[in-house]
Amino acid sequence: MTYKGLQSDEIMQLDSSPLHAADITPDLKKQFAFLSGGRGDNGSPIIVFPEFPAFGEITDREFHNVLTYLTSVPSLSSTGVGFILVIDRRQDKWAAVKGTLLRIAGSFPGNLQLVLVLRPTTLLQRALSDILFKFNRDEFKMKVPVIMLSSITELHSYIDRSQLTQELGGTQEYCHEKWISHRTAIEGFALMVKKTAQTLQSFGTELAETELPNEIQATTVLLSTHTNKKDKMKEDLLVALGQGSRLLESINEPVVRDPDHNMNQDELENLATVQRLLSQLDETERAFDEFWVRHQTKLEQCLQLRHFEHQLQRDFSEHDPPFVNLETDCGVSAAGEGSEVLDRTLALSREGDELIQNSHYAEDSIQPKCSELRTISENVSSSLRAKKDHLLKAMELHQHLERASKWVDEGIYLLASQPVDKCQSHEGAELALQELERYLDNAGQSQLTDLSAIWTEYEAVLNQQIFQKQTSMQEMFDKRRVSLKKLAAKQTRPVQPVAPRPEAFIKSPLSSPGQSLLSHTWTIYFTLCRGKGQLQNGDSRHASLSEEEENLAVLRRHVMNELLETERAYVEELLCVLQGYASEMDNPAMSHLIPAPLQNKKEVLFGNMPEIYHFHKRTFLTELEQYTDCPELVGRCFLERMTDLQIYEKYCHNKPRSESLWRQCSDCTFFQECQKKLEHKLGLDSYLLKPVQRITKYQLLLKEMLKYSKGCEGANDLQEALTSILGILKAVNDSMHLIAITGYEGNLSELGKLLMQGSFSVWTEHKKGHAKVKDLARFKPMQRHLFLHEKALLFCKRREENGEGYEKAPSYSFKQSLNMSAVGITENAKGDNKKFEIWCNSREEVYIVQAPTTEVKTTWVNEIRKVLTTQLEACRETAEASYIPFLFPCSPFKTGQKSFKKGEEKKAEPCSPDVNSSSSPKPTGKGECNPSVNFSANKSAFSISSACTVQITLLASPLLMINPRLPSLLIFSLGTCLTCTLPSFPPCVCPVFLFFLWVR
Structure with missing residues (x-):
């Protein structure tokens, strides 16, 4: 890159001149010589020496600097002709004329063409000057003519009047101050x-x-x-x-x-x-x-x-591409990976082609890489075609398994729905036996009869456990049939089943291990409650303060002073904005300056700033000042006014509209005039941001105060206030996303409090009937923005908007929602520690969610677990109110008090040692748990994950009316449940075992 230099001689002269006007401004202002701007007939610049009585006092340095500068100002072509000097000494004496000529002759720095002297006008001085000039001509040593003039008229014969200033009888206007300024x-x-x-x-x-x-x-x-x-x-x-x-x-x-x-x-x-x-x-x-x-x-x-x-x-250098094993891997996960590789390869290839088309400077380096990518895409496409054939066979197998699974599930429902009390009689046993016989006779093609043929055809995707569920179901039918035949064969007297009283069940020394475990749990619970109360009522303050505590007290006062000073400044700034801008919008004298888009938009521009100002001025600032002497207690003030501080949510919700309106009208004269009157260096937009900055500042000050108040009386209040302020900030941030949701037909406020929101990659799996069939049409993940409410989980699609500031904020298109009362969660999905599963309807619908980081995943899993645990606790409270004992979760492989304590500590945590642990929500309904639900009323309850054994008691509660030992036996027997060994299906709690154990 090259730049053109300053080639003009005149411009170069400006820079190369040894003197500048700024350097000798005091000398120039004396005006004992100046360039009038006039020119002689041949273009010679005219320098005028006006009447200056103190000329003799001018030092040689000043005289030299001024004349040197004046001769450097005209262009080089003009100075080459020579200067004309006009010396006005009409009111002076011959001595002044002589002194001036001698100075000029001795130190004039430029070329001279002519010297014109207006000699003294008095009779004596005129005559004296004529005589003395003739005698002293040689003394001046002038190489140019020196002409003595008696009047201005004679001057005009040498220089045109238009080139002379008015002092010399000319018409030229000249201002020395302006000349110096220019x-x-x-x-x-x-x-x-x-x-x-x-x-x-x-x-x-x-x-x-x-x-x-x-x-x-x-x-x-x-x-x-x-x-x-x-x-x-x-x-x-x-x-x-x-x-x-x-x-x-x-x-x-x-x-x-x-x-x-x-x-x-x-x-x-x-x-x-x-x-x-x-x-x-x-x-x-x-x-x-x-x-x-x-x-x-x-x-x-x-x-x-x-x-x-x-x-x-x-994607392609650190490890071998995942399409290598596409033809041999079972399932759609490998095909999904291959599809992802293909998509990435094609996208990269297109990106490289675009770079080449846009004349990229590294075209020679990009071209080979694009060729390699095209080769990879061809290989992946070939592998995917082979994988498709493999998956078609797998789909046929799933269809066979689906029919068999449906037969098994219907058998489970049949066994569970047979009333046990009716089977005590001969007639009831006969009817139940006939019902089982009819079901077995109608099995037809639902069973996998020719197992050898199926094994031969689908050997690549089968294992021995595939047939185990059907075999187990068949064995249970056989055992039930034998038991019912025995009952039908003998006559027994009717027995009225009576449920034991809950109080006796808890206090009885002969109760089952499950009963004693429950009793011990409540004992621990009440002991902990009493201990907590004693700790809260204990005296935690000491009478005297140590030196360290005194230092902390100084730091607390410092933080309190900062809080009060910034609060007062904040109130003053709000008042200034409201008076200097908002009130002026109602001023008739300023109405003509308000543009049309701003008319009647004061509430849009300022939001609820007046409400915020009145709250801080009249209430909050006054109350804060009351804690000046005890800053460690200031948390109470925040807690008491936490509801009032929520007015900032309304202000933040309006901020996008306010900012959009400001951008439209920011350059209007109205705002400029208001800012000028207020003498503000910053515009209105900076002050409109003050409330947002203030609510954020509070949490920083509370953190500092809490840091220096550990062990003080108000530490708990400070912590609670800090948590509440952070909650307000989070609520504001989440609600800014929530208001951007479009397409949701219901009322978002009915979904409860918004707990979490964030963007994730989502895969879906569905069940067709009772067999799992993964969605083959989608290998790539869906990018979804999830909103977790107390009652529902929303799936939305994020859409970026064009614009500036808040107008560029994304919007969210609603896609679907899940009721939190009907969902479960698996904390770890196979293959990635950033994935977890959300499922519903007994895993008929499974959503695999991949978080951006493991920390985000953990936070979401914990929050969802809290929601589900809250629902389960609601069910437990309902069960307790109905006098039904609640069994806490415990390991299905361990018994005793130690195992129980572990379950108590983990509460809703998964109990299974499997890494794919999961949590299950409360039973379907509107947040209520029916403790008397029977097995036929809620079939979905029979596919609950074994990892959430909390709900086992919900299933077992009705059976306590029959046999109090059944829930404990059920939990203990989970490890041997044959129906949970099929890997293609989720682990389940099989209610058949309740009856199986009862019969046995």
Whole structure:
């Protein structure tokens, strides 16, 4: 990149002159000599020495500096002709004339053409000057004519009146102060132009010599750094251009004021000089812009190349591509990975082709990589076609398994729905036996009869456990049939089943292990409650303060002072905005300055700022001041006013509308006038942001206060206040996302409090009937934004908006929702520790959710678990109110008090040792748990995950009316449940075992 230099001789002279007007301004202001701007007949510049009684007091340095500067101002062509000096000594004596001529003869720095002297006008001095001038002519040693003039009339015969000032009988207008001002401004502008050009030249050289980085981060930083420097250069250029434009207007002012005004030669030269400087700046700016476009394009292409190379290396260099095992792996996960690889490969290939089409500087490096990507995509496509054939066979197998699974499930429901009390009689046993016989006779094609043929055809995707569930079901039917035949064969007297009283069940020393475990649990619970109360009522304060405590007290006072001072300043700023802007919008005198889009929009622009101001002015500030002497207790003030502080949510909700309106009208005269009256350095938008900044500042101050108040009386209040403030901030942030949801037909407020929100990758699995069939149509994950409420989980699609500020905020299209009373959660999904599962309807619908990080996943899993645990606790409370004992979860493989304590500590945590642990929600309903539900009323309850044994008691509660030992036996027997061994189906709690154990 090259820049054009300052080639004009006049401009160069401005910079190379040893003296500048700013350096000798005091000497120039004495006006013992000046350039009037006039010219002689041959273009010689005229220097005038006006009447100056103190001329003899001028030092040689001042005389030399002024004349040297005056002779350097005209153009080189004018100074080459020579100067005409006009010396006005009409009111002086011959001695003054002689002294002036001697000084000029001895130290005039330029070429002289003519010296005109207006000699003294008094009779004596005129005669004396004639005589003495003739005798002293040789003493002056002048190489040019020196003419003594007796009057102004004689002067006009040498110089035209239009080239003389009014003091010399001419018509030329001259202002010495303006002349000094113009010269100072022109020379300063010329210096600025030179420095700007040199700075741009250096910056252009720096950019041209910069080596392109090899990393994305370094390239991004370099592009940002160069862009910031470029913006600074452009700002300097704009400042210089603005200064030049104002100077040009100042020089042209007489012509603008009076079109008939004729500029003198010096003014014309000044005008031409400024115009040339401005032209030079324009050329420099154009050259710099052209170079910057090329440099920026190269940096952006470099960044694109680094992204391309990074993605290529990440996906295809660190390990073998996952499509290698597509043809042999079972299931759709491998096919999904292959589809993802294909999509990424094609996307990268298209990206590389686009870079080449856009004339990328590294085309030779990109072309081989694109060829390699096309080869990979062809290999993946071939593997996926082979995988498709493999999956079709798997689908046929699933259809067979689905029919068998349906037969098993219906058998489970049949066994569970047979009333046990009716089977005590001969007639009831006969009816139940006949019902079983009919079901077995109608099995038909539902069973896997020809197992050898199925094994041969689908050997690649089968294992021995596939048939175990059907075999187990068959064995249970056989055992039930034998038991019913025995009952039907003998006559027994009717027995009325009576449920034991809950009180006796708990207090009985002969109760089962499950009963004693429950009793011991409640004993521990009440002991802990009493201990907690004793700790809260204990005396935790000491009578005297140590030195460390005194230091902490000083720090607390410091934080309190900052809180009060910033609070008072905040109140004053709000008042200033409301009076200086909001009130002025209602001022009739200012109404003509308000643009149309701003009319009647005061509430939109300022939101509920008046409400915020009145709260802080009248209430909050006054109450804060009451805690000046006890700052550690200030948390109470925040807790008491926490509801009032929620007014900030309304302000933040309105902020996008306010900001949009501000951007439309920010340049209007109304705001400028208001800002001018208030003498604010910042615009209104900065003050509209103050409430958002203030509510954020509170949590920082509370953190500091809590840091210095450990062990103090108000520490708990401070912690609670901090938590509440953070809750308000989170609620504001979440609600800003919530209001962007579109397409939801219901009322979002009915879903309860918004607990969490975030973006995830989501896969779906569905059951067709009672057999799991994964969605083969979607291998890539769906990008969904999840909103977790107390009663529902919403799935939305994030859509980015164009615009600036809040207008650029995303919107969310509603896709579907899940009722939290009907969902369960599996904490760890196979293959990725960032995935977890959300399922419902006995895993008929499974949503595999991948979080961006393991921390985000853990937070979401814990929050969902809290929701489900809350629902289970509600069911437990309902069961307790109905006098039904509640069994806490325990390991199905351990018994005894130690195992029980572990279950008590984990509460709703998974009890299974399997890594794919899960939590289950409360039974389907509107948050209520029916403790007397029977097995036929809620079939979905029979597919509950074994990892959430909390709900086992919900299933077992009705059976306590029959046999109090059944729940304990059920929990103990889970490890041997044959129906839970099939890996293709989720582990289940088989209610058949309740009856099986009862019969046995």
